[in-house]
Amino acid sequence: MKLFCECGRLAIAHCCWRSRDGEKVILCDKPICEKHSKEPAPGKHLCPEHQLKYESWQKQHPEIYGKKGEQQSLFGTEAA
Numbered sequence: 001m002k003l004f005c006e007c008g009r010l011a012i013a014h015c016c017w018r019s020r021d022g023e024k025v026i027l028c029d030k031p032i033c034e035k036h037s038k039e040p041a042p043g044k045h046l047c048p049e050h051q052l053k054y055e056s057w058q059k060q061h062p063e064i065y066g067k068k069g070e071q072q073s074l075f076g077t078e079a080a
Helices: 048-060
Strands: 018-021 024-027 038-041 044-046
Touching: 038 048, 044 048
Parallel strands: none
Antiparallel strands: 018 024, 038 044
């Protein structure tokens, strides 16, 4: 069975956004096409709705994401 994005194009992936409802973990799993999919990490895709939530989360966590949106080291720059 082929799955399609909301725009009608053939889906290439499913949204990997996870959220919690109490103890229950909810996976979006919405089918998304190449045009509407964003891949923030290898093999992880987000639908347009969750792309906005992810971008908002990045802005709220500048200690992890720098001004250019690049992930920063959580362990500093000193060698162990």
